[in-house]
Amino acid sequence: MAPESFDAVDVIRTKRDGGELSHAQIDWIIDAYTRGQVGDEQMAALNMAIFLNGMTRAEIARWTQAMIDSGETMSFATLSKPTTDKHSTGGVGDKITLPLGPLVSAFGVAVPQLSGRGLGHTGGTLDKLEAIPGWQADVPNDRMMQILEDSGAVVAAAGAGLAPADKKLYALRDITSTVDSIPLIASSIMSKKIAEGTAALVLDVKVGSGAFMKDLDTARExxxxxxxxxxxxxxxxxxxxxxxTTPLGRCIGNSLEVRESVEVLAGGGPADIIELTCELARNMLDLAGVHDADVEAALKDGRAMDSWKKMIAAQGGDPDAPLPVAPHTHDVLAEHDGYLTELDALAVGVGSWRLGAGRARKEDPVQATAGIELHAVLGDKVTRGQKLMTLHTETPERFDRALESVLPGITIGETAPAARTLIHDRIS
Known part of the structure; x- marks a missing residue:
């Protein structure tokens, strides 16, 4: 075995003391950690030094490239159509990928969505789609190319070969309290997205209680x-x-969110889901060279629904099969008259997770039918005894713990709150 070209202790010391890592140092330590030559304890120390001292733009770019270089990359250059993708930093009721992929592909643009599973209070796109009978998340690369050429949209599990350094690093960050570092978050997301090979990318960066970023300044950064x-x-x-700050749409949980997505594709659904889906679609299409697309028309006239049915069927799913329904429900009622002035996204997300819709560890199973259905949303006028939400689960012993999270997140006041601003900023 060739001698190692650097010493991990020197690399850690450089960043600990506020220095800038060289390209060669970054390339070496990412490669050596992926190969197992640098131990977890040393990489944990470096992550903490980065967490405390930050990184320059050049360092972040090189760190990202080194993670891309740790594995395979994909290319869609042989497709006859342009490619565009979307990545969300995760939220509560964030089912936007489901109607968005078919909507964009209805305009002749390919949408390769390599997605993940839910962890904690934010749901995973693959978990949602697996509520559809027969649907399969694992799609070999040659089959993915064929589906993109034929029907235009794929939502699949990312292969283990894409940016394997990121998978190893993320697991380490998770157990060493170094997850919420902007250089490490940005490089983690973008190494996978760049390795995936899409030509254009729109990022949906969430901000608020139910998001990773709690305030606008850090979300912008x-x-x-x-x-x-x-x-x-x-x-x-x-x-x-x-x-x-409050959930997207009226459904949180796997099969519940699929049901709501199908409503949007059928020309209905909640206003906030429609607004965000259409805005993201316009931006994705614009970057792919399709300008001034009437995306609202494609939702109303059935083109997006046709794309959805093709997309689901191409991955073994039955788009017309009934979705599974939870055997146990519990209603939450308004305690007095007034306006719903707070419906906290984190409280609802944790409640849904406790009902069985999410997982605490990557290997945990999820319930397809668990979740929360909202009958009133932020700003609605409500009356005493009115149904505010329904909790769904296969295991009714979970209701008490879910209610412990949900109830403190509901506030009914005497005056209506200010209207919600859904889209705070655009950065290009």
Missing amino acids: LARTMVDLGTDAGVNTRALITDM
Whole structure:
């Protein structure tokens, strides 16, 4: 075995003392950690030094590239159509990928969505789609190319070969309290997205109680960092900063969110889901070279629904099969008259997770039918005894713990709150 070209202790010391890592140091330590030559305890120390001292734009770009270089990359250059993708930083009721992929593909643009599973209070797109009878998340690369050529949209599990350094690093960050570092978040997301090979990318950076970023300034910093990384790597990248103080739509949970997505594709559904889906679609299409697309018309006239049915069937799913329904429900009622002045996204997300819709560890199973259905949303006028929400689960012993989370997140006041701003900013 060739001798190692650097010493991990020196690399850690450079960053601990506020220095800038060289390209060669970054390339070496990412490669050596992926190979197992640098131990978890040393990489944990470096992560903490980065967490405390930050990184320059050049360091973040090189760190991201080193993670891309740790594995395979994909290319869609042989497709006859342009490609565009969307990534959300995660939220509560964030089912936007489901109607968005079919909507964009209805305009002749391919949407390769390599997605993940839920962890904690934010749901995973793959878990949602697996509520559809027969649907399969694992799609070999050659089959993915065929589906994108034929029907235009794929939502699949990312292969283990894409940015394996990120998978190893993320697991370490998770157990060492170094997850919420902007350089490490940005490089984690963008290494996978750039390796995935899409030509254009729109980022949906969530801000608010139910999001990773709690305030606008840090959300803007993360968005700017990721847009810069994409641009530097030759990916046409744009970001929207969107609200996650209260859940998106009226359904939280896997089969419940699929049901609501189908309502949107059928020309109905909640106003906030329609607004965000259409805004993201316009931006994705614009970056892919399709300008001034009437995306609202494609939702209303059935084109997006046709794309959805093709997309689901191409991955073994039955788009017309009934979705599973929870055997146990519990209603939450308004205690007095007034306006719903707070419906906290985190409280509802944790409640849904406790009902069985999410997982605490990657290997945990999820219930397809668990979740929360909202009958009133922020700003609605409500009367005493009115149904505010229904909890769904297969295991009714979970209701008490879910209610402990949900009830403190509901406030009924005497005056209506200010109207919600769904899209706070755009960064390109």
